[in-house]
Amino acid sequence: MSQKATFKPYTAPAGGWGSAKSLGKILSREGVLASGALTLARQNKVDGFQCVSCAWVKPAKPLPFEFCENGAKATAWEITSHRCTPDFFAAHTVTELLDWDDYQLEQAGRLTHPMRYDAMSDKYVPVSWGAAMAEIGREMRAIEDRKSAVFYSSGRCSNEASYLYALFARLYGNNNLPDSSNMCHETTSVALPISIGIPVGTVSLDDFAETDCILFFGQNPGSNAPRMLHPLQVAAERGVPIITYNPLRERGLERFTNPQSVVEMVAGKETRISSSYHQIMAGGDLAGITGICKALIEIDDAARVAGETPFLDDRFIAEQTHGMDEFISWLRTQDWEELVRRCGLSRAALESTARIYARAKATIAVYGMGLTQHRAGVETVQMLVNLMLLRGNIGRPGSGICPVRGHSNVQGQRTVGITEKPELVPMDTLAEQFGFEPPRDTGLNTVEACEEILAGKVKAFIMLGGNFVRAIPDRSLMEPAWRRIRLTVNVATKLNRSQIIPGEVSFILPVIGRIETDSQATGEQSTSMEDSTGCIHGSKGVRRPASPHLISEVRFVAEMAKHTLDPNPKTPWDEWTADYSLIRKQIGVTYPEIFFDYDKRMWEPGGFKRPMPARERVWKTKTGKANFITPKGLDEDLDMPETGNDVLRLITLRSNDQFNTTVYGYSDRFRGINGTRDVVLMNKDDIERLGLKVGATIRLETSSKDGVYRALGGLAVVAYDIPAGCIGAYYPEANVLLPIWHYAESSKVPAAKSIPVTIHKESDEVTEPGLIAAE
Structure with a gap:
């Protein structure tokens, strides 16, 4: 904790002067106030670098400042003047660093030298790149069972590095390629192909200019994708209804002041974003969307009886879809009282949404991890698709399904082969292209990798x-098991907790960041990424690397391959390292329908769009049509005990001052929480019912019967506008409460948005008197 903890309701809009002040603060704190402003001018520009934060669209006609508050924070965090040198590691043992929190670890600055863990001194010590790669190669070759090695990647990796990394893993002998998608939108990648035949959304940025209705579920653009607020603002200003379903009232979905508009900033003009806001129960989206579908059917029934124009798109349904009759029959059997009980909203609220939706000509459905991180996350996403199909809202301008991805290239790396599923990769092409027999067995995803680690395999x-270690569930079990892994290799730009939980042989290997110039034998190199809408863009670094001892991710993969694998004339690692265009040429051979003329097209304003058959109403499904999927039931969290006096649903949250596990500070401005992350957000009625006091200290314990004690203590109670029976606490700290087995069926995404917990008093004393009730 860096300052006195306080809670004071924040009344200003998203963006505005709060955003501007936050930007100035972090640029100053990181020592890049002047140079950082120049760097930001190149962010998300056609000839600049793609944001290292979220995956929102890089537009063809960018704004003068095409970055948001959190994107700017991510840039400042990476170009910081602070350095984490060998002297830092000489001054601190790993045991000492275990007491540092996430913010303190990364605030040490950019890593400057390759380091190897020395168990005798309990410190990381410098190692040459040559010695590090040689030892990694020896360790990898010594592993008899090639399926016992795991190759994890972050969603920030470029297409070029990701492609080589996936190739290396398969040349090594397995498909163990879990990535950050396994923790968030793998649910999307499982649900959408069954429903519409593609694993990604169908919406483009242009669709926001043509839509006349937007449905929003479980996504917080104010903190997680703030540049999205610009098209939402434009839509709201032209009268488009934006109907939001989210347990917490998030400021970015309420009001917005564009910090790039002088007029708005001076005048204090605010734009209303959501036209209606429904605080649905955590885990209630499946029931809620079902209720909207049911209400739409009833509206359509009434119109037909009255001889009026039907509201369902009969022609589209008849010609383009499959499974409608079964789905409608199931809908008609659903009981309104049960739907209302499960979603926590009134029937009137669901019916009002259905009426607005029924009259809209084109609707976009936006969603985030509020839908994907539940046990029935796959069925919930498919239910949202069902709603879109009822009115033909996929495959026409201004409409479609829009999952908002997190990491800046989490979608792109999957496109070029980072997947544990061999059926998603053209293995026969790879076999001919590189002269080897690729492994055909399904690899490990994130949850399965954790299970194998716990089993010592x-x-x-x-x-x-x-x-990885900080992002995954069951931290109290995983960290001890992690130490028993023979070899752990951390390729990173900054220090984090994964690095201070070393395996028997452990390395920290620092690399060039995306914002930095990448000079190889043939000159400065460019890389590429894919945004949330399936557009692929080029990216050029603009700053000098933080240290002369850094190498690129591409070079790291190539060096590891050279030291691990037998020579293969079809895998010229040195040539690929020298000229990344040769990697893109190979990507084009493997995926010709997507990446033809790759080098030229990636510099087109707005990028080039990967083929989206569903946008053209070409359905690559087993039925050859878009499929209505009838769920097995309405229970969104199958192992969740019924909430009552004891068990509550915990939603893990990100603050306005973080991106995923990276914590930029202790100010969650929009929620009014400052100086701490050790809080639990509770409905005031739950506080009173449980005999608690605002500001008192409590402990959360997971409600499960697996014999494992999971607890998180030292949390101050904050009264907040959250549905009764639901509570909120910060991710990744609350991951200790999430069992590894509590995941979405089919996708195995950790079900972090509805964890069954009980609350236990640690002290009735109000330890943080500044924590007052929310307005």
Whole structure:
């Protein structure tokens, strides 16, 4: 904790002067006030670098400042003047660093030298790149069972590095390629292909200019994708209804002042974003969307009886879809009282949404992890698709399904082969292209990798970016098991908790960041990424690397491959390292329908769009049509005990001052929480019912019967506008409460948005008197 903890309701809009002040504060704190402003001018520009934060669209006609508050924070965090040198590691043992929190670890600055863990001194010590790669190669070759090595990657990795990394894993002998998608939108990647035949959304940025209705579920653009607020603002200003379903009232979905508009800033003009806001129960979206569908059917029934124009798109349904009759029959059997009880909203609220939706000509459905991180997350996403199909809202301008991805290239790396599922990769093409027999067995996803680690079966774990140990569930079980892994390799730009939980042989290997110039034998190199809408863009670094001892991610993969694999004339690692265009050429051979003329097209304003058959109403499904999927039931969290006096549903949250596991500070401005992350947000009625006091200290315990004690203590109670029976606490701290087995069926995404917990008093004394009730 860096300052006195306080809670004071924040009354200003998203954006505005609060955003501007936050930006100035972090640029100053990181020592890049002047140079950072120049760097930000190149962010998300056609000839600049793609944001290292979220995956929102890089537009063809960018704004003068095409970055948001959190994107600017991510840039400042990476270009910081602070350095984490060998002197830092000489001054601190790993045991000492275990007491540091996430913010303190990363605030040490950019890593400057490759380091190896020395168990005798309990410190990381410098190692040459040559010695590090040689030892990694020896360890990897010594593993008899090639399936016991895991190759994790962060969603920030470029297409070029990701493609080589996936190729290396398969040349090594397995498909163990979990990535950050396994923790968030793998639910999307499982649900959408069954429903509409593609694993990604169908919406483009242009669709926001043509839509006349937007439905929003479980996504917080104010903190997680703030640049999205610009098209939402434009839509709201032209009268488009934006109907939001989210347990907490998030400021970015309420009001917005564009910090790039002088007029709005001076005048204090605010734009209303959501036209109606429904605070649905955590885990209630499946029932809620079902209720909207049911209400739409009833509206349509009434119109037909009255001889009026039907509200369902009969022609589209008849010609383009499959499974309608079964779905409608199931809908008609659903009981309104049960739907209302499960979603926590009134029937009138659901019916009002259905009436607005029924009259809209084109609707976009936006969603985030509020839908995907539940046990029935796959069925919930498919229910949202069902709603879109009822009125033909996929495959025409201004409409479609829009999952908002997190990491800046989490979608792109899947496109170029980072997947544990061999059926998603053209293995026969790879076999001919590189002269080997690729493994055909399904690899490990994130949850399965954790299970194998707990069982002691993983011998090597390579992390190409990310903070795996901190991001995963069941931290109290995973950290001790992690130490028993023979080889752990952390490829990173900054220090994080994964690195201070070393395996028997452990390395920290620092790399060039995306914002930095990448000079190889043939000159400065460019990389590429894919945004949330399936557009692929080029990216050029603009700053000098933080240290002369850094190498690129591409070079790291190539060096690891050279030291691990037998020579293969069809895999010229040195040539690929020298000229990344040769990697893109190979990507084009593997995926010709997507990446033809790759080098030229990636510099087109707005990028080039990967084929989206569903946008053209071409359905790559087993039925050859878009499918209505009838769920097995309405229970969104199948192992969740019924809430009552004891068990509550915990929603893990990100603050306005973080991106995933990266914590920029202790100010969650929009929620009015400052100086701490050790809080639990509670409905005031639950506080009173449980005999608690605002500001008192409590402990959360997971309600489960697996014999494992999971607890998180030292949390101050904050009264907040959250549905009764639901509470909120910060991610990743609350991951200790999330069992590894509590995941979405089919996708195995951790079900972090509805964890069954009980509350236990630690002290009735109000330890933080500044924590007052929310207005």
